Amino acid sequence: MSFQIIEDCSPYFIRYTHPGSDKVIEICKEQKLLMVDSLLKKQSFIHCRLPESVGISVLNNVYGAKELNLSTKRVSLFVTQSNHYYRPHRDGLAVPVGVNYNVDIADNKCITSWYNNSVFAGRPIDNLPSNTSREIADYNRQLEKDIIKPSKSMIAKQGEVILFNTDIFHDVDNSSSTNERTILTLRSTLFEKLDFFQARKILFGY
Helix, strand or coil: CCCEEEEEECCCEEEEECCCHHHHHHHHHHHHHHCCHHHHHHCCEEEEECCHHHHHHHHCCCCCCCCCCEEEEEEEEEEECCCEEEEEEEECCCCCEEEEEEEEECCCCCEEEECCHHHHCCCCEEECHHHCEEEECCCCHHHHCCCCCCCEEECCCCCCEEEEECCCCEEEEECCCCCCEEEEEEEECCHHHCCHHHHHHHHHCC
């Protein structure tokens, strides 16, 4: 399967597209319509893991899914409501890289930023339920957001795919947007055995 790299900002992210990426996004939009609106509105952020049967259908259209050993049981929609800020974190207990599809992005006001891991060295970590995220427990956005500067920032664009370095502390700032934001997130079963650069090699050959 072919691909087109739009922007390589290693080691933080690579934006790209491939034949079939539009089908992935179409399936995810259909699944999102089946989600309960009232549930979404009660939470500023929701992680919705799709049924494995749907996950298999999605991964059948994902470039490099078999080579990356992407999990059929971890095909998830992340829905961020408007005016929401997600504090600096690293994904999972040992998840160095992910593949994201931009399913529903209505504007350019949501900013994802990566930080040098060293700036948070020694800070207490808050592991969320099910140990899904390593978050800076004592992070104070009002005091720190303008002081701790990101190493790299990105505005995700509708319809694109992103090879995403999840092992560098990053935050998601949708606080200036009046729109909901939905991302499909995929993870490998190889866990710590597959990092960002290994995934880049598998997908893009360098």
